[in-house]
Amino acid sequence: xxxxxxxxxxxxxxxxxxTITLLNVSYDPTRELYQDINxxxxxxxxxxxxxxxxxxxxxxxxxxxxxxxxxxxxxDIVTLALAYDIDAIADKGLLPENWQKRLPYNSSPYTSTxxxxxxxxxxxxxxxxxxxxxxxxxxxxxxxxxxxxxxxxFLAAWGWAQKxxxxxxxxxxxxxxxxKNVPVLxxxxxxxxxxxxxRGIGDVLLAWExxxxxxxxxxxxxxxxxxxxxxxxxxEPPVTVVDKNAAKHGTAKVAQAYLQYLYTAEAQEIxxxxxxxxxxxxxxxxxxxxxxxxxLFSIAQFGGWRAAQKKFFADGGVFDQVYSxx
Amino acid sequence: MTSRLSSGRPARRHILPGLNLTxxxxxxxxxxxxxxxxxxxxxxxxxxxxxxFWAAINTPRVWSALRVSFLTALxxxxxxxxxxxxxxxxxxxxRVPGRRLxxxxxxxxxxxxxxxxxxxxxxxxxxxxxLGAPLLEAGLRVAYTPLGIIVALIFIGLPFVVRSLxxxxxxxxxxxxxxxxxxxxxxSQTFARVILPALYPALLSGFTLALARTIGEYGSVVFISGNxxxxxxxxxxxxxxxxEQYDYAGAAAVAVAMLVISVTLLLxxxxxxxxxxxxxxx
Amino acid sequence: xxxxxxxVPQLRRxxxxxxxxxxxxxxxxILVGLLLVLPLLVVLITAFRSGVGPYLQALQTPDTLxxxxxxxxxxxxxxxxxxxxxxxxxxxxxxxxxxxxSLLLTLIDLPLAVSPVISGLVYVLLFGRQGWLGPWLExxxxxxxxxPAGIILATTFVTFSYVAxxxxxxxxxxxxxxxxxxxxxxxxxxxTFTRVTLPNIRWALxxxxxxxxxxxxxxxxxxxVVSGKIRGLTNTLPLHVEILYxxxxxxxxxAVASLLALFALxxxxxxxxxxxxxxxxxx
Numbered sequence: 001x002x003x004x005x006x007x008x009x010x011x012x013x014x015x016x017x018x019t020i021t022l023l024n025v026s027y028d029p030t031r032e033l034y035q036d037i038n039x040x041x042x043x044x045x046x047x048x049x050x051x052x053x054x055x056x057x058x059x060x061x062x063x064x065x066x067x068x069x070x071x072x073x074x075x076d077i078v079t080l081a082l083a084y085d086i087d088a089i090a091d092k093g094l095l096p097e098n099w100q101k102r103l104p105y106n107s108s109p110y111t112s113t114x115x116x117x118x119x120x121x122x123x124x125x126x127x128x129x130x131x132x133x134x135x136x137x138x139x140x141x142x143x144x145x146x147x148x149x150x151x152x153x154f155l156a157a158w159g160w161a162q163k164x165x166x167x168x169x170x171x172x173x174x175x176x177x178x179x180k181n182v183p184v185l186x187x188x189x190x191x192x193x194x195x196x197x198x199r200g201i202g203d204v205l206l207a208w209e210x211x212x213x214x215x216x217x218x219x220x221x222x223x224x225x226x227x228x229x230x231x232x233x234x235x236e237p238p239v240t241v242v243d244k245n246a247a248k249h250g251t252a253k254v255a256q257a258y259l260q261y262l263y264t265a266e267a268q269e270i271x272x273x274x275x276x277x278x279x280x281x282x283x284x285x286x287x288x289x290x291x292x293x294x295x296l297f298s299i300a301q302f303g304g305w306r307a308a309q310k311k312f313f314a315d316g317g318v319f320d321q322v323y324s325x326x
Numbered sequence: 327m328t329s330r331l332s333s334g335r336p337a338r339r340h341i342l343p344g345l346n347l348t349x350x351x352x353x354x355x356x357x358x359x360x361x362x363x364x365x366x367x368x369x370x371x372x373x374x375x376x377x378x379f380w381a382a383i384n385t386p387r388v389w390s391a392l393r394v395s396f397l398t399a400l401x402x403x404x405x406x407x408x409x410x411x412x413x414x415x416x417x418x419x420x421r422v423p424g425r426r427l428x429x430x431x432x433x434x435x436x437x438x439x440x441x442x443x444x445x446x447x448x449x450x451x452x453x454x455x456x457l458g459a460p461l462l463e464a465g466l467r468v469a470y471t472p473l474g475i476i477v478a479l480i481f482i483g484l485p486f487v488v489r490s491l492x493x494x495x496x497x498x499x500x501x502x503x504x505x506x507x508x509x510x511x512x513x514s515q516t517f518a519r520v521i522l523p524a525l526y527p528a529l530l531s532g533f534t535l536a537l538a539r540t541i542g543e544y545g546s547v548v549f550i551s552g553n554x555x556x557x558x559x560x561x562x563x564x565x566x567x568x569x570e571q572y573d574y575a576g577a578a579a580v581a582v583a584m585l586v587i588s589v590t591l592l593l594x595x596x597x598x599x600x601x602x603x604x605x606x607x608x
Numbered sequence: 609x610x611x612x613x614x615x616v617p618q619l620r621r622x623x624x625x626x627x628x629x630x631x632x633x634x635x636x637x638i639l640v641g642l643l644l645v646l647p648l649l650v651v652l653i654t655a656f657r658s659g660v661g662p663y664l665q666a667l668q669t670p671d672t673l674x675x676x677x678x679x680x681x682x683x684x685x686x687x688x689x690x691x692x693x694x695x696x697x698x699x700x701x702x703x704x705x706x707x708x709x710s711l712l713l714t715l716i717d718l719p720l721a722v723s724p725v726i727s728g729l730v731y732v733l734l735f736g737r738q739g740w741l742g743p744w745l746e747x748x749x750x751x752x753x754x755x756p757a758g759i760i761l762a763t764t765f766v767t768f769s770y771v772a773x774x775x776x777x778x779x780x781x782x783x784x785x786x787x788x789x790x791x792x793x794x795x796x797x798x799x800t801f802t803r804v805t806l807p808n809i810r811w812a813l814x815x816x817x818x819x820x821x822x823x824x825x826x827x828x829x830x831x832x833v834v835s836g837k838i839r840g841l842t843n844t845l846p847l848h849v850e851i852l853y854x855x856x857x858x859x860x861x862x863a864v865a866s867l868l869a870l871f872a873l874x875x876x877x878x879x880x881x882x883x884x885x886x887x888x889x890x891x
Contacts, residue, residue, distance in 0.1 A: 344797055347696075412635055420632055437823075440829060484643060542721065542724065544724055588722070592714050
């Protein structure tokens with residue numbers, strides 16, 4: 001009934017027919033994912049309410065995107081690479097401190113992890129983290145100072161080493177050796193993929209699992225293979241509504257619905273198709289072949305993102321020490 | 327041709343109209359577009375206090391990045407002087423096949439987004455690139471070394487040198503060298519004693535512009551440099567890194583340090599140019 | 609002022625001199641070939657890697673067209689602004705002397721020396737939500753950052769010096785005798801400027817405008833800080849290139865990049881046209 005009414009209004013040229021605009025500010029590798037999600041959700045939303053939904057997207061480095069939102073980019077929704085970046089937005093009062101409790105699974109409707117991408121046939125025989133510090137092995141990773149993905153890489157390596165060598169000193173020694181094998185530190189994850197794939201540099205690329213899968217399926221079929229290390233980190237890219245902006249735009253409801261949609265079976269399927277690990281058990285089972293079992297530890301092991309950021313990546317932190325210790 | 331300037335400083339009493347209008351507009355526009363925004367930057371850095379400011383920039387990492395940025399820009403701008411002179415000279419004086427096209431190409435580095443320039447040069451110079459592969463055979467690694475940064479900056483800075491020289495070369499004409507040659511000077515003497523001095527201001531101007539532009543270059547360099555701390559990490563990358571940690575004041579501090587270096591360079595170049603100009607007119 | 613077409617002295621043509629032009633032309637072509645043509649070739653070859661169809665397709669997507677519109681809008685506003693400023697600044701500083709003149713000259717050059725990253729950042733510090741004017745802008749519902757206004761401002765900053773920088777040395781070298789003569793003969797100030805000064809500085813002015821235009825079209829770093837990168841809304845062509853590249857759409861990215869290179873060539877084509885119209889010729 002309402003739909004007919006709306007159409008009539010549209011035909012009559014009245015301006016009340018609702019065209020709602022949402023802005024989703026996201027990080028780099030999610031472009032393809034959210035293109036699919038946006039189309040599917042807009043269709044569903046129109047069927048349900050009759051309103052035309054236009055979802056604008058902005059992608060970039062996770063930290064840079066969060067900074068844009070802090071500085072006034074009026075995102076209704078943020079979908080970033082790590083919780084620390086959304087914490088930073090919360091610190092400025094744009095959304096409540098407890099944002100991560102508002103949606104299931106720490107507000108992460110999908111997860112990913114860090115894996116190794118090697119050249120076909122694995123000529124250097126890379127099997128686990130320990131192999132990365134062998135002499136003559138070149139490792140490609142972006143710069144943790146400028147890339148969210150690189151921070152997950154770093155913490156994954158650290159987590160493994162801490163367990164293996166039984167302490168901080170051993171872990172630090174390991175990552176120091178690891179970064180001695182890094183010939184190029186690109187500023188972002190996609191830059192690193194290009195360096196590895198197109199420039200032919202390096203023996204191993206430390207990458208988001210979703211990026212590695214994308215690379216093997218779409219960038220160079222038969223040229224690369226994925227090696228899953230014995231343990232890795234559970235990367236939980238979080239999503240949330242930016243309350244203050246959504247209130248201003250009057251989009252709180254649709255923004256909320258958008259994020260809840262991400263947890264539905266339909267969206268979880270899209271998520272899996274885009275190489276992110278779904279939360280839904282059913283979808284996960286269906287795509288089990290795509291996502292090998294990995295022993296995962298979480299960011300909680302480091303006391304959460306705020307603590308990890310401060311300890312490892314802030315100026316003078318562990319990453320800086322690794323380099324200035326030379 | 328130059329003698330009419332010999333009165334030196336312009337006379338105090340202005341016959342020409344428009345000083346108040348043009349100067350007023352210049353100052354207003356300068357303030358709105360440049361000075362007020364830069365003041366915001368300096369104020370942000372000043373929020374750290376003197377100690378905080380010093381602490382933010384006085385780290386080995388920052389000094390090393392500033393050094394990399396400065397030295398590679400200096401090297402690239404120096405290399406661009408002879409290259410730019412050869413190109414500008416040839417374009418204004420000789421019959422070059424496809425001169426208009428070659429002339430048009432000079433602006434390419436402006437028009438290509440710096441990121442594209444960076445990606446393109448990396449494609450060419452990486453170990454599997456068209457130039458990179460043969461160069462590597464010859465034992466020369468370009469991409470992901472300081473040399474790669476220099477190549478990118480030569481590309482970025484070239485139009486400044488060529489475009490600074492071209493109008494001057496066009497205006498210079500042939501008279502001075504004809505005079506020198508007819509007075510018995512050899513061509514190389516003529517070049518060294520007559521033409522080159524006339525070009526000094528333009529050369530200096532082109533050099534300074536290229537240096538100033540390349541010292542802060544980011545987009546094209548991040549792709550080719552490899553960004554390794556203490557080796558190929560440039561200062562703007564540190565600024566981006568600090569911003570990534572939401573450390574606005576720290577980023578502003580490094581930015582102000584870069585600004586101070588650039589302003590010093592510009593001041594030095596401008597006063598040198600003023601002196602050269604005066605000597606040229608004497 | 610016009611170039612003398614009098615024959616280059618035939619006085620002492622040594623063999624070296626005869627070969628000199630050939631040598632210089634060859635050297636120039638090699639240098640231009642290595643430094644400029646080769647990169648351009650890489651752009652073009654990559655752009656056409658999958659054929660003409662995908663190339664044209666990449667240029668016709670709504671996102672590319674909207675980026676093109678924003679880029680052109682930016683250039684159309686920025687270049688005239690900076691040209692008026694450049695002429696005005698050159699008039700004031702080249703024809704007159706006043707206290708603080710050399711400081712002013714340095715300040716005019718200043719934006720050139722500011723890293724593009726910073727050029728964008730300063731406007732964020734000023735107009736951003738946390739910036740000095742942020743609260744006021746928000747209260748009045750004005751948007752500068754993450755909107756076309758911010759992009760135009762950042763581009764203006766980056767290309768601020770180009771016209772002035774080209775004009776000042778030329779106007780200075782020309783002195784003011786011509787203008788003073790015109791004034792004495794009864795011309796108005798404006799007539800003097802348009803009939804005497806402008807013809808004298810036209811080449812420098814043209815170079816300045818061309819440089820300003822090319823740089824305004826190609827600016828990436830500063831704009832990327834203030835744009836917000838909203839697809840179809842606040843992307844300029846250079847930002848769109850980066851976005852496409854990061855989506856692994858290499859062909860599309862380089863197609864758009866080739867469009868920017870084409871613009872550069874077009875501006876210079878325009879310059880050549882003006883040259884032939886005005887009868888200015890090269891030896």
